[in-house]
Amino acid sequence: MAAQVDCEFLVKKARDLVVEDPWAAKAWLITARTLYPTDFGIQYEMYMIERNAERTASAGRLLYDMFVNFPDQPMVWREISIITAALRNDVQDKQTQFLRGLFETLPGRTQCEMLLKATEQCFNTLERAEMLLLLLRRFPDSVVQHGVSLGETLLEAENLDDQDSPVNCFRKLFVCDVLPLIINNPDVRLPANLLYQYLHKAAEFYIGYVTRSPSSENQQQGSQDTADIKSPTKRSTQKYIIEGLTEKSSLIMDPWDRLFEIMSIVAMRCDWQMDKANRNCGEILHRMKDLCRYINNFDDEGHRKYKHQVVYSTLLVFFKNAFQYVGSIQPSLFQASSPSSNQVPLILLDDLSNIYGDVDIDRGKHIHKRRKLGEGREKTLSSDDEECSGKGRSRHIIVNKIELPNSIDVLEKFKLARESWELLHSQEALEKEFTRICMSWKTETWLWLRIFITDMIVYQGQYRKAINSLHQLGALQGAQQHVMNQGTLEQQRALIQMAACHFALGEYRMTCDKVLDVMCSVIPCTQDVVKVQEEIPKVKPRFRKALDLKLLPCTSKAMMPYCLQLMLACFKLRAFTDIRDDLALGHVIVLLQLDWPRGENLFLKAVNKICQQGSFQYENFFNYVTKGGKIHLELLPNQGLLIKHHTVTRGITKGVKEDFRLAMERQVSRCGENLMVVLHRFCINEKIILLQTLM
Numbered sequence: 001m002a003a004q005v006d007c008e009f010l011v012k013k014a015r016d017l018v019v020e021d022p023w024a025a026k027a028w029l030i031t032a033r034t035l036y037p038t039d040f041g042i043q044y045e046m047y048m049i050e051r052n053a054e055r056t057a058s059a060g061r062l063l064y065d066m067f068v069n070f071p072d073q074p075m076v077w078r079e080i081s082i083i084t085a086a087l088r089n090d091v092q093d094k095q096t097q098f099l100r101g102l103f104e105t106l107p108g109r110t111q112c113e114m115l116l117k118a119t120e121q122c123f124n125t126l127e128r129a130e131m132l133l134l135l136l137r138r139f140p141d142s143v144v145q146h147g148v149s150l151g152e153t154l155l156e157a158e159n160l161d162d163q164d165s166p167v168n169c170f171r172k173l174f175v176c177d178v179l180p181l182i183i184n185n186p187d188v189r190l191p192a193n194l195l196y197q198y199l200h201k202a203a204e205f206y207i208g209y210v211t212r213s214p215s216s217e218n219q220q221q222g223s224q225d226t227a228d229i230k231s232p233t234k235r236s237t238q239k240y241i242i243e244g245l246t247e248k249s250s251l252i253m254d255p256w257d258r259l260f261e262i263m264s265i266v267a268m269r270c271d272w273q274m275d276k277a278n279r280n281c282g283e284i285l286h287r288m289k290d291l292c293r294y295i296n297n298f299d300d301e302g303h304r305k306y307k308h309q310v311v312y313s314t315l316l317v318f319f320k321n322a323f324q325y326v327g328s329i330q331p332s333l334f335q336a337s338s339p340s341s342n343q344v345p346l347i348l349l350d351d352l353s354n355i356y357g358d359v360d361i362d363r364g365k366h367i368h369k370r371r372k373l374g375e376g377r378e379k380t381l382s383s384d385d386e387e388c389s390g391k392g393r394s395r396h397i398i399v400n401k402i403e404l405p406n407s408i409d410v411l412e413k414f415k416l417a418r419e420s421w422e423l424l425h426s427q428e429a430l431e432k433e434f435t436r437i438c439m440s441w442k443t444e445t446w447l448w449l450r451i452f453i454t455d456m457i458v459y460q461g462q463y464r465k466a467i468n469s470l471h472q473l474g475a476l477q478g479a480q481q482h483v484m485n486q487g488t489l490e491q492q493r494a495l496i497q498m499a500a501c502h503f504a505l506g507e508y509r510m511t512c513d514k515v516l517d518v519m520c521s522v523i524p525c526t527q528d529v530v531k532v533q534e535e536i537p538k539v540k541p542r543f544r545k546a547l548d549l550k551l552l553p554c555t556s557k558a559m560m561p562y563c564l565q566l567m568l569a570c571f572k573l574r575a576f577t578d579i580r581d582d583l584a585l586g587h588v589i590v591l592l593q594l595d596w597p598r599g600e601n602l603f604l605k606a607v608n609k610i611c612q613q614g615s616f617q618y619e620n621f622f623n624y625v626t627k628g629g630k631i632h633l634e635l636l637p638n639q640g641l642l643i644k645h646h647t648v649t650r651g652i653t654k655g656v657k658e659d660f661r662l663a664m665e666r667q668v669s670r671c672g673e674n675l676m677v678v679l680h681r682f683c684i685n686e687k688i689i690l691l692q693t694l695m
Contacts, residue, residue: 040070047079054098060105067114077121084118088130112139125157129173136181147182148190154178155201166201166441167208175205175262176252183265192270196308199266203312204441206259207319209252211448214335256320263312272309281317281416288314289423298429311424311433318420321413322452328410329551333448343403344553347493348455349500351398351548352565355572356599395459398550407551418456447476454497459549463501470498492518493554499566508570509694515563516687522556524680564594564679570694572602576609583693585609586618590625590682593675624682626673 047062066076086099103111115135122128132150136143151174158170179198182188190198252258267274273291288310298307327334329346397414399407424434443449450473457466477490499514552558568591575584589606592599610616683690 040066040073040075043070044073044075051102056098056101057105060102063102064106064110067110071117077118080114080118081121084115084131084134087134108139112142125153126169126173129154129157129178133173133177133181136178140181140185143181143185144187147178147185147188151178151182151198165208166204167212171201171205172252175202176258179262183262183269190269192305195266195270196312199263199312200437200440202259202262203316203319206255207323207441210255210334211323211446212335213333213447260316263316267309267313270305270308273306281321282412284313285317285416285420285423288317292423292426292430298427307429307433311430311437314420314423314430315434315437318417318424321417321420322449325410325413325417325455326448326452328404328406328413330448330451333451344555345489345493346404346551347497347554348397348458348549349497349552349562350458350504351550352562352569353548355565355569356595356602395461395547395549397459398548400551403553404551414455414459417452418459421456445476447473450476458497458501461504461547463504466501467498470494470501489554492521492559496559496563499563503566503569508573509691511566511570512691512694515566516683516690518559518563519680519683520687522560522680524560524674524676525557560676560680561594564591564683567591567683567690568594568599574694576605580613581693582617583689585616586621587690587693589618590620591679593625594679620682620686624678626675626678 043062043066047059047066050059050062063079066073067080070076083099083103086096087103089096106114112135115131115138119128119131119135122131129150132146136147136150154170154174158168158174161168161170163170179202182190183195183198264274279287291306291310295303295306297303298310329348331343332345397411399411401407404410423430425431438444450469454466454469454473457463457469474491474494477494495514495518499511499518502508502510502514552562568588571584571587571591574581575588585606589603592603592606
């Protein structure tokens with residue numbers, strides 16, 4: 001008891017002298033330590049003096065002595081936890097750097113032992129994992145003993161914690177930090193099936209990470225709040241997870257490069273056929289196509305590893321390029337998109353620039369006939385799809401470079417993604433493995449992927465399949481409405497693409513129905529529509545026909561003209577058949593105002609047909625035809641009944657030409673009206689009669 005009092009006296013004396021005379025304080029403690037070498041309080045006081053004075057070497061020696069002689073003291077472990085926290089911290093402040101330097105003064109064996117014991121003191125799975133990761137990084141030899149077990153612990157913790165998404169802190173720590181240490185260490189022997197499992201986990205994480213939606217952070221925060229209410233004991237762990245996702249996720253640089261690097265190492269360790277490192281996506285895909293030519297049976301025992309090579313290599317090329325394509329045409333879907341980007345979504349549609357050309361009546365009848373024969377064929381490629389399909393031929397996509405400056409690169413991404421998809425479905429063994437992976441990742445819930453698949457099917461000309469895909473897209477949008485901040489825009493996007501597909505199938509009434517639904521939800525542009533010169537492909541006309549597509553901005557200013565062109569194309573085929581149809585012909589005349597004078601020749605053809613008929617009755621002519629032009633008309637060659645006219649008792653027509661002249665003057669006076677407003681009103685007010693015309 002007396003010894004304890006003496007120790008406390010000596011420590012108090014030294015503590016009182018620290019500020020005024022630190023050397024005297026140190027002398028008192030040396031004396032005390034000599035007299036009482038087993039007293040922890042004296043040694044700890046000496047350590048704190050050296051630590052506060054930031055004398056790295058002496059503080060390190062004292063910490064080492066305490067760690068060896070007093071391993072069970074809580075104060076020692078509190079200090080060790082502070083130092084290990086500094087080692088894990090990326091902050092570069094003066095205090096943190098001092099603590100790191102202090103740790104470096106310890107012998108290597110002591111550092112390793114200290115980190116191992118510190119790991120045992122952690123009860124939180126993530127903190128324990130990060131402590132062990134610190135050990136693995138500083139002492140690569142320990143990877144053989146602890147690396148794989150740490151990875152399995154993280155994957156197991158992810159399952160036990162019921163994580164809804166692969167983008168969580170357990171998976172992040174495993175994929176970004178632990179896995180590279182494991183697979184890059186030649187002394188760690190891993191079976192091929194475990195390497196494929198790890199590659200699978202890494203691909204799922206990185207693809208989920210780059211494609212996460214802008215609302216995912218809010219969802220995670222909401223999940224944490226719910227977890228706090230249901231289970232307060234998990235609060236610290238959940239908070240750690242949320243912080244790791246919202247703050248540390250931004251530290252993942254070049255995720256695609258990291259993923260392809262992991263695949264490259266797995267390829268080397270699994271003895272894939274590799275002849276060149278650091279290939280780009282195009283080269284990888286070309287190499288996989290060659291491999292498929294040489295190997296016909298991927299289920300053969302000797303060739304099974306090459307199935308994994310083709311599937312994973314092509315799969316990564318597919319997802320990377322599909323993501324980059326969708327990210328370019330609709331960047332708002334992804335969290336990683338630039339907040340300052342104001343690019344509107346682009347939508348892939350058949351090009352209608354040839355609608356003002358000659359009317360192909362035979363083709364129109366042929367498609368209409370085959371449409372009836374092909375009804376109900378949804379699971380297989382219908383006869384309509386075969387008729388309109390561009391499969392086997394390269395289809396040109398027209399892009400306005402103002403709307404998409406990097407259009408060449410974007411279209412190359414689209415091409416690579418399509419070819420990757422086709423390769424993955426070229427053989428049963430490949431398709432089966434690819435489908436298995438997609439099911440495990442639940443890719444059917446990925447909105448961005450459904451957008452790409454729809455565009456790919458449209459490109460292939462399989463319009464019946466495209467319509468089914470658009471219905472699936474609509475269901476996804478409904479289920480994920482919280483993701484879409486622009487729900488109406490997304491609905492318009494799907495409707496106009498669906499309308500274009502129905503038109504390609506010859507289903508003109510359905511086309512018109514979808515178009516009118518779009519027109520009901522858009523607001524016409526009150527300014528004159530600026531006609532931007534499109535990039536005209538340098539392809540001979542005989543090869544183009546109707547196979548071209550275009551990426552159209554998903555705005556009212558761009559969508560309204562396209563919708564009106566679709567309606568014109570529908571009514572044009574009916575208006576110029578042998579059967580008289582004044583309603584269809586009148587609708588055509590109204591719609592030809594859209595892009596005057598491109599439709600001038602078609603308008604003159606309409607006038608010629610009216611003259612051949614000898615009469616024409618269209619009550620809405622003077623309501624919606626307002627466009628002026630340098631057209632000289634002779635519409636009364638036979639005194640035909642062009643408009644309602646007066647009749648006198650003797651039955652002789654009187655004043656018909658004068659009435660028509662006055663009416664036309666009234667029309668010319670309306671030339672100043674906004675054409676888009678007029679045509680929008682035409683679609684809204686005449687919706688019923690427009691649909692009835694196509695019955």
